[in-house]
Amino acid sequence: MTVLLSASGVVKRYGGITALHGVDFAVQAGQVHVLIGENGAGKSTLMKILAGIETPTEGSLAIDGALVQLNGVRDAAKRGIGMVHQELNLCPNLTVAENIFLLGSGSTLLDKDGERDAARGLLARLRQTIDPDRRVDTLSIGEQQIVEIAKALAEECRMLILDEPTSALSEAEVEVLFEVIGDLKRAGVGLVYISHRLEELLRVGDAITIMRDGRIVANRPAAQASVGWIIEQMLGENGKLQREGREPCAEGTPVLTLSGVSRGRDRGGAALEDVDLQARAGSILAIYGLLGSGRTEMLEVAFGARKAEQGTVTLCGQDITGLSIAQRVEKGLLFVSEDRKAQGLFPNLDVGRNMALSDLARFARAGVVQPEKEVSAIGQMIARLGVKAATPQVAITALSGGNQQKALIGRALMPGPAALLLDEPTRGVDVGARAEVFSRIRQLAQDGLAVVFTTSDVLEALAIADRIVVIAKGRITLDVAADQASEAMLIGAANAERAVAI
């Protein structure tokens, strides 16, 4: 086996903080090297060094056995190293082809037809039929991710780093990605693959490396690794993942109902067809569906962020179909978006102010915010959800994904809602924090809240929810109590055309 790239004794310090303590890492041709670790373990720093984005404080890199110094991303790319970042870096106002060939060709004139054909070819290689002339802002997040990958493949790379490429993909799209990875392996490309979805890592990986606190703590061929082993190594002594025995909640009164909701397909949104939904007090309802199935649209219609042509939405028996978002919030219906960066966070406000915003009026007298009231409410919410922030004055952007998510859930809880809608609450949240987020959500339901969340992860739905609704192509195909559902049943329903019998 040929080692394409190796790093030895890599140390990286930022000011007084050491992010990497002497790491050895190698990427081999035709292999997928999986890198696992909790957020802050040093994975991203290591990858940035391999991709030439950062230079190591100590240690060396070698390509094909020869010592090299990477002078920036451009230099790394020249040597055949490419990287797909976790965050989407596309221009929403440009077409798919324009994004893939963002800087034009070498000449001053654009070769539009050439670009379009090349883009179509690349997408075909990814087994996708996305039209190269579509504007990126009309694509779903999953499709955008595919375009990102196509963009990276537009160059002949020998080594490709994929940082959480599947976090926004549906299962069908994940399969496609895995086939592409297979193609690349056969072509002798070395891959580094970062993800939080463990089953996926075992499937796709050839070698597994686990990082913790800036060090490599374990290293094994994938054939000899198991999910249990990975979790153990990741968390160290201090945290075996708790899969708590679920106490089934007594099904309370219906809090939020959708009945006969239908909408046509419009810009970037899936259609819904005669959708009924019932969320009850004190229980958790999971909406499981593939990307583009309408799972997000269902929540958005319930919340008033999207219009439905037909159907009614009621909250606590009251018809709220015609109300604005602000009015629904006042009535106790709250929503947390799947897109934290664009639709959740106020990057200019600190953690506390981010959380307080949904219920400012309660902390104010005659429009003037009373700091004592606000600070104490924020403090209580931080404690209730276990948000790990040094102080409420820390910038929200400085928190990990899991803690940002808890802060946003905290914001939604501030007004003391009757129902909480969470769209993909664990997107971009690492394994350890995921269990934590869910145990908090569980607690909320036990306190009497009606919780509805969407997921594209069957196991998540089965482990957390009391009841599971499956949506496929805008239709509800299954509505079942979680303890009577199985993985196969859910996946089957998610791919079904009509409602399936239990």
Place this chain on the structure above:
Amino acid sequence: MNTLAKSISEKGKALATSIEPQTAEPQGKAQAMALLLKFRTVLALVVVVAIFAVLAPNFLSLGNALIMLKHIAIVAILAIGMTFVILTGGIDLSVGSIAGLAGMVAGALLLDGLRLSALGVVIYPSVPLMVAMVVVLGAALGLFNGLMVNRFQVAPFIATLGMLYMARGAAMLMSNGATFPNLVGNPALGNEGFSWLGAGMVLGIPVPVWILAIIALGAGFVAARTTFGRRVYAVGGSERAALLSGVRVDRIKYAVYAISGGLAAVVGMLVASDLEAAHPASGESFELSSIAAVVLGGASLTGGRGTIAGTLTGACVIGVLGDGMVMVGISEFWQMVIKGAVIVTAVVLDRLQERLG
């Protein structure tokens, strides 16, 4: 195709490198630098004042300081309204024209009164009532900007550019381009005293400076301490997140444009009152100096960042620089070059601070 793709992807990566975070400098030096950057506007003000104090003998005299403060008040009051708009991520290009129109309306009300043709009477409002009416008019024009932005989804730049032309045209139409002179009022009509607003003194300090002080204190309080202020920052930080958190984003936008329009009307009356005359071209390019003041004060044009105190400091820099250069006798053309350079430098430093931040 591959060479094409390759060269493209290299360029893309080069771009990515250029935005990589800077590695930390040695601690002490970096901290001193950060502090300097943080108070750069105050520092700039001190430097500008020091330079002119040396170059112009009368510069630091009380009399001159009061005159400068009066000039600063004009820019600063507009800039305070502009700050709210910019905090939401918008812009208001119509303030200069609204100021001009407000001056004309005030003049017309003083000279010709309000004609109620249905009743066949002419009402001459007292000065306080007239001032209130004109402020309401300014706020209403601001609301119209808000309507364009909210209801018709017109970009703030365009919506307020339209208002810039419409308000200016309306001001011209009122008198066919002529000036309304002698705005002193008439004792018989009970509407004298207008000139106090722009030219009066209270406790030895010009009235416009008092008005600025009251508005600045009020605006500072509103921005920092009220739910409205917090929501303004939230809308500027992420409009979508604000909407999904239950903030009535449209109301916030109506409010900021109304505030900006209302304050523009105040400025228009201050100018007309000081001159005892309303000219329809008055207030031209005021929008630019007030935007400059807001930016000098550290606000981000993309919204969500900026303070009233910063804007005040920015307005002081602009005002002192303008008056100082006149006193020293720098040619008008050089004045423009220098002002432009100062504004651009301020934004460059702002970027630098953000990167170190």
